Amino acid sequence: MPPLLQLDRVGIRFGGLKAVDGLTLSVDRGELVGLIGPNGAGKTTVFNLLTGVYTPTEGTITFAGERIDGLKPHVLARRGIARTFQNIRLFGHLTVLDNVRVAYQVNTRHTVLDSILRLPRYFAEEGRMAEESLALLERLGLAAHQDELARNLPYGLQRRLEIARALALKPRLLLLDEPAAGMNPQESRELMELIAGVRRDFGLTVLLIEHDMTVVMGICERIYVLDHGVLIAEGTPEEIRRNPRVIEAYLGEEAS
Numbered sequence: 050m051p052p053l054l055q056l057d058r059v060g061i062r063f064g065g066l067k068a069v070d071g072l073t074l075s076v077d078r079g080e081l082v083g084l085i086g087p088n089g090a091g092k093t094t095v096f097n098l099l100t101g102v103y104t105p106t107e108g109t110i111t112f113a114g115e116r117i118d119g120l121k122p123h124v125l126a127r128r129g130i131a132r133t134f135q136n137i138r139l140f141g142h143l144t145v146l147d148n149v150r151v152a153y154q155v156n157t158r159h160t161v162l163d164s165i166l167r168l169p170r171y172f173a174e175e176g177r178m179a180e181e182s183l184a185l186l187e188r189l190g191l192a193a194h195q196d197e198l199a200r201n202l203p204y205g206l207q208r209r210l211e212i213a214r215a216l217a218l219k220p221r222l223l224l225l226d227e228p229a230a231g232m233n234p235q236e237s238r239e240l241m242e243l244i245a246g247v248r249r250d251f252g253l254t255v256l257l258i259e260h261d262m263t264v265v266m267g268i269c270e271r272i273y274v275l276d277h278g279v280l281i282a283e284g285t286p287e288e289i290r291r292n293p294r295v296i297e298a299y300l301g302e303e304a305s
């Protein structure tokens with residue numbers, strides 16, 4: 050079976066800087082793949098290319114057998130690509146439950162007219178969305194916080210809520226941008242288990258950017274390593290751990 054996601058010699062240039070250069074990468078259905086690399090390696094730019102924030106200046110991106118490079122973010126969300134952000138982007142003034150409900154709305158079938166006329170389909174959809182949102186909060190251990198404002202949640206739970214919101218889009222591919230950033234080791238471990246469990250339960254494919262090596266090595270099946278926009282290694286966690294180019298790239302980061 051062809052991979053769910055395939056990047057073929059993808060590149061993007063910002064002025065004189067090649068943020069991503071000739072990147073070829075694939076993710077199979079159901080895989081959990083890591084994307085790592087020192088600061089400024091181009092990882093978030095890859096996510097921005099996959100979610101339509103940027104259009105590649107070179108190469109092609111194929112998702113579920115179709116070319117997707119250059120499509121708009123909302124189109125890609127509907128096609129099944131959802132993401133979380135490095136800097137949390139929740140609706141801080143909405144409740145935890147409403148943050149998830151809003152995301153569900155992207156997939157609803159009722160029209161604006163249904164809602165204005167308050168047709169039965171509108172109420173049926175609203176009820177279903179509320180139920181599904183709550184089930185999702187339960188799965189992510191957030192149900193007890195459903196009525197709190199998102200901005201009042203502790204940081205670790207805000208990160209979980211971001212994941213809940215991405216899952217509400219019913220994605221086929223989930224892109225997680227440093228989900229363990231700012232967490233203590235205990236929180237990171239719990240998050241790791243959560244991600245692995247959610248992937249299993251929802252039959253998801255996951256591409257994960259993460260600086261925390263324990264997280265990456267603990268849950269990823271394969272890892273790609275970027276440095277200065279270029280792929281320098283690909284392999285199992287064990288292979289990556291021992292790869293001299295990877296060690297060198299990270300030592301360079303520590304020295305700078």
Ligand SMILES: Nc1ncnc2c1ncn2[C@@H]1O[C@H](COP(=O)(O)OP(=O)(O)OP(=O)(O)O)[C@@H](O)[C@H]1O
Pocket residue numbers: 063066068086087088089090091092093094095135
């Ligand atoms: N919109 C943009 N305009 C100009 N330069 C950009 C833009 N977006 C990213 N860059 C540059 O591209 C390079 C890669 O950035 P990117 O954020 O993808 O790296 P990263 O691997 O995600 O880093 P970090 O781990 O620090 O988040 C950096 O040098 C960054 O300054």
